[in-house]
Amino acid sequence: MDGTVLDEERRGSRSRRGLRRLAIAVLVLTVPVGGLVRLFQDELFSPFGDARACEGSERALPAVIAPGGVALPDDASDVHHVTRKGRAEVSFLSSRIPDYLHRTGILPPGAPLFDRKHGDHYALGDGEPELPVGLCGSPLRGPAWYYTNATVSVLVERSTLAPDRFPSPARAVVTYPLP
Structure with a gap:
């Protein structure tokens, strides 16, 4: 036993x-x-292995995103994009928005930032957030100003303290057709 x-x-x-x-x-x-x-989380779970691409994107964008042939500002950060139906929407933060608007040709040299000949108020109240459908990342906050030309449209946050300026950095959402 x-x-x-x-x-x-x-x-x-x-x-x-x-x-x-x-x-x-x-x-x-x-x-x-x-x-x-x-x-490798971004490569495993993001569309096309691109951490900037939002869920539902139909096409990949190149490493250097250039709406209408003009690269985003050098200091662009928090970049996100969604592509669908032949168009791309790109959201980013930058302190060089005025330079970007001039380089795209949306705002002619010497034109004031908030000239109604080249842009207009966008219906978004102070502090009110907006993120276009399908676009991920941080939302743009009002007040906002809308610029457009034949191919590119840009929606930009305006300062709540100084309405004739952009905050630094400002969030912008650029919409343009894909080639």
Whole structure:
């Protein structure tokens, strides 16, 4: 009898050690796999492997996004885009919005930023957020000003403190046809 009890205890001890080893092995393998998933998260879960692309985008955009042939400002950050039905909408933050408007030709040299010949108020109240359907990222907040030319339209946040200025940085949403 004593031999049987000892054999059962040894088997139970071995199975507990085996379970501990298995748990340690699973834990040791989980950490690196989780790290790899986290490292490549944008490529694994974003459309086209592009962290800037929003869910539902139909086409990839190049590394340098250039609506109407004009690259986004050098300091553009928090860039997101959605592409659908042959058009792209790109949202970004920049402190160089006036320069960007001049480079696109939407605002002629010397024209004031808020000249009604080249733009107009956009119906968005102070602090009211808006993010076009399908576009991800942070929303644009009112008040806002809307500019357009033959191919590109730009919606830009205006300062709530100084209505004749943009905040720095300002969020802009650019809409343009894809080639």
